[in-house]
Amino acid sequence: MSNVPLVRKAIVGASLAHAAPSSHPNPTVGEAQESHWTPAALERAGSTLKALNRMAKRPPVHIMFEDVSYTVSSHKGERKILHNVSGEFRSGELTCILGPSGAGKSTLLNILAGYNSNGVNGRIAVNGHTRDMRIFKKLSTYIMQDDLLQPRLTVQEAMKVAANLKLGKELGNAEKELIVEEILQTLGLWNHKETMTEKLSGGQLKRLSVALELVNNPPVIFLDEPTTGLDVVSIRQLVVLLRLLSRQGRNIVCTVHQPSASLFSLFDKIYVLARGMCCYQGSPDMLVPYMSEAGHICPTTHNPADFVMETLVTNGECTAQLSELCQNGKLCKRLDRMTTRGGRTPVLHSDESIQRIFTEHVTKDQAYKVEFPTTFWTQFIILTTRMLLQNKRNTISHWIQLSHHLLSAILLGSIFFDVGNNAAVPVVNFKFCLSCLVFFMYTYIMIPVLIFPLQVRLLRREYFNRWYSLKAYYAALTVSSIPSMLILTTIFLLITYFMSGQSLEWDRFFLFSFCAVLVAMCSEGLGLAVGSAFSVTNGSIIGPATAAPLLALSCYGMGFGPFIENSMKYMMSASYLRYGVTGFAVALYRDRNVMECPIDFCLYSDPKLILRDIGMEEDAYGKQIIGLIVFTTIHRTLAYLALRYRLTTEFSNRFMMYISKFLKHR
Numbered sequence: 001m002s003n004v005p006l007v008r009k010a011i012v013g014a015s016l017a018h019a020a021p022s023s024h025p026n027p028t029v030g031e032a033q034e035s036h037w038t039p040a041a042l043e044r045a046g047s048t049l050k051a052l053n054r055m056a057k058r059p060p061v062h063i064m065f066e067d068v069s070y071t072v073s074s075h076k077g078e079r080k081i082l083h084n085v086s087g088e089f090r091s092g093e094l095t096c097i098l099g100p101s102g103a104g105k106s107t108l109l110n111i112l113a114g115y116n117s118n119g120v121n122g123r124i125a126v127n128g129h130t131r132d133m134r135i136f137k138k139l140s141t142y143i144m145q146d147d148l149l150q151p152r153l154t155v156q157e158a159m160k161v162a163a164n165l166k167l168g169k170e171l172g173n174a175e176k177e178l179i180v181e182e183i184l185q186t187l188g189l190w191n192h193k194e195t196m197t198e199k200l201s202g203g204q205l206k207r208l209s210v211a212l213e214l215v216n217n218p219p220v221i222f223l224d225e226p227t228t229g230l231d232v233v234s235i236r237q238l239v240v241l242l243r244l245l246s247r248q249g250r251n252i253v254c255t256v257h258q259p260s261a262s263l264f265s266l267f268d269k270i271y272v273l274a275r276g277m278c279c280y281q282g283s284p285d286m287l288v289p290y291m292s293e294a295g296h297i298c299p300t301t302h303n304p305a306d307f308v309m310e311t312l313v314t315n316g317e318c319t320a321q322l323s324e325l326c327q328n329g330k331l332c333k334r335l336d337r338m339t340t341r342g343g344r345t346p347v348l349h350s351d352e353s354i355q356r357i358f359t360e361h362v363t364k365d366q367a368y369k370v371e372f373p374t375t376f377w378t379q380f381i382i383l384t385t386r387m388l389l390q391n392k393r394n395t396i397s398h399w400i401q402l403s404h405h406l407l408s409a410i411l412l413g414s415i416f417f418d419v420g421n422n423a424a425v426p427v428v429n430f431k432f433c434l435s436c437l438v439f440f441m442y443t444y445i446m447i448p449v450l451i452f453p454l455q456v457r458l459l460r461r462e463y464f465n466r467w468y469s470l471k472a473y474y475a476a477l478t479v480s481s482i483p484s485m486l487i488l489t490t491i492f493l494l495i496t497y498f499m500s501g502q503s504l505e506w507d508r509f510f511l512f513s514f515c516a517v518l519v520a521m522c523s524e525g526l527g528l529a530v531g532s533a534f535s536v537t538n539g540s541i542i543g544p545a546t547a548a549p550l551l552a553l554s555c556y557g558m559g560f561g562p563f564i565e566n567s568m569k570y571m572m573s574a575s576y577l578r579y580g581v582t583g584f585a586v587a588l589y590r591d592r593n594v595m596e597c598p599i600d601f602c603l604y605s606d607p608k609l610i611l612r613d614i615g616m617e618e619d620a621y622g623k624q625i626i627g628l629i630v631f632t633t634i635h636r637t638l639a640y641l642a643l644r645y646r647l648t649t650e651f652s653n654r655f656m657m658y659i660s661k662f663l664k665h666r
């Protein structure tokens with residue numbers, strides 16, 4: 001391909017280097033405040049990111065990909081989303097992946113960040129070596145389009161958690177605080193450090209997403225549509241910020257829908273995708289000459305980004321033509337000497353020097369240690385503290401749950417008022433046990449089914465960016481839910497147990513309550529398993545649908561206990577609810593004195609007979625507790641595996657693929 005002599009003049013837009021000098025003695029403190037958050041202030045603020053620069057130097061990371069294709073399978077057959085695209089993204093550069101909607105931008109970013117691996121073919125290399133995901137994940141961070149931030153934490157608290165998890169013992173507390181302060185000041189968030197994350201504006205949220213991931217100074221940052229939903233000023237501020245971060249030696253790659261002309265000129269490199277093919281790769285200045293070479297002349301008054309998008313969308317043959325011209329990304333159009341509009345020349349390492357620095361760091365640098373920066377216990381303590389703080393601040397949820405437990409307890413207490421020691425109505429008291437069982441089952445299955453899918457989205461970014469291990473998160477999740485569960489369960493039981501007139505023996509109350517807590521924990525485990533694997537909509541169907549047969553099995557045999565068939569006994573032992581209801585009944589009736597009989601004759605004055613006729617005569621309390629503990633462990637392990645599978649692979653894609661393959665072969 002011949003070089004095009006025509007080099008388009010600098011495109012519209014204020015140059016960073018033309019910014020006026022600061023009058024503030026400390027630019028990071030004064031000028032990065034929101035009201036003065038100009039590109040010039042940012043540029044100067046960035047140069048004073050001393051704390052970040054003091055951290056372990058990260059090697060330049062240069063990403064090269066060759067003939068990358070991505071195929072998805074569905075019931076309609078296979079569909080190729082990316083068609084053997086190639087390209088390279090270099091350290092010290094800010095790259096923009098551009099293209100019409102549905103071109104495959106997010107898909108390419110997902111693949112390069114390592115978020116998608118299923119159905120991907122081709123070669124992805126990091127500094128000349130085939131990418132090792134375990135190492136690459138430590139060097140890169142991925143800020144996704146729909147990233148959610150942890151709620152009920154202030155900006156500073158969120159940053160502190162990030163620093164404690166991501167920096168570990170590498171630095172002391174004072175240094176971590178300094179880094180947090182500097183990043184917040186640079187990103188114009190220092191004045192909002194006490195603001196709760198859910199109260200931040202869209203632009204501030206995006207900046208906080210970047211700030212959280214900057215804490216450990218990653219050499220590669222991927223951002224999917226960071227400018228979506230922001231106004232022009234915020235977009236510009238964000239891109240200027242990314243540009244200055246790239247100037248510190250980072251490799252920053254983002255997708256942008258439709259950059260304005262001034263924004264376009266801020267990127268060092270443009271990678272144009274259309275219909276899963278690369279149509280251009282190179283500096284923004286070279287795009288117009290490149291298009292002219294292919295016979296598409298951009299009017300001088302036109303924004304080159306708009307022009308290329310319009311041409312690709314309206315001219316069907318243009319995609320294939322441009323893709324051929326740049327060899328689907330194998331060719332990169334650069335100026336011979338790439339100078340920025342301030343006269344500064346970014347240092348672009350030759351492949352050999354990058355290779356050398358990389359190899360040195362592989363052996364020496366902390367960055368290449370594969371383990372997490374903190375130990376399991378540190379992660380567990382930080383995450384448990386965060387979850388307890390978030391739970392404590394969720395006052396609306398507390399009131400809802402407290403009201404739910406109080407009202408349900410009063411309702412059940414009223415329905416079954418004083419039936420506990422009445423030998424004339426033993427079946428009614430058994431129904432009381434069943435009602436308590438249903439209460440604990442539905443309450444504790446449905447809470448995680450409804451809440452956990454959102455938690456999974458919150459967890460996704462932190463887990464993918466290796467803040468902590470899933471085991472530590474899961475252990476913290478389990479432990480942090482126990483205090484409120486214990487308090488609410490005790491309130492419910494105190495009311496219902498005494499209102500329903502059960503035997504006033506503390507040991508019976510304790511055994512009944514212990515069994516109730518285990519039913520609640522076991523149900524919560526089941527709810528977590530459903531919430532980990534399914535969306536709220538599907539989970540709301542699957543949760544109760546799973547519980548219904550278990551409930552039916554738990555009360556089978558009422559009235560004909562001695563005649564329950566062996567096959568049914570086996571099936572009933574597969575329902576954790578059977579252990580629960582048996583535990584309740586045994587706690588109330590085993591080794592108990594004769595009950596009161598307010599009428600002439602009561603068949604069930606002897607509690608032994610009740611246990612016999614509901615088929616629980618032979619059942620020991622300890623066996624029920626062991627059964628509940630075993631099922632709690634099974635449910636919670638299933639939940640952990642479902643969560644892990646969902647976070648580490650494209651679970652739903654694979655699942656759908658297997659289903660479609662299965663249907664096809666029938």
Ligand SMILES: Nc1ncnc2c1ncn2[C@@H]1O[C@H](COP(=O)(O)OP(=O)(O)OP(=O)(O)O)[C@@H](O)[C@H]1O
Nearest residue numbers: 072081099100101102103104105106107108257653
């Ligand atoms: N797992 C999948 N299954 C089926 N189709 C998929 C899958 N992932 C992506 N696609 C399809 O691939 C195409 C490219 O999707 P992608 O999200 O990468 O586009 P994009 O360029 O980021 O679009 P936008 O700018 O609108 O976000 C779309 O048509 C999308 O429907």
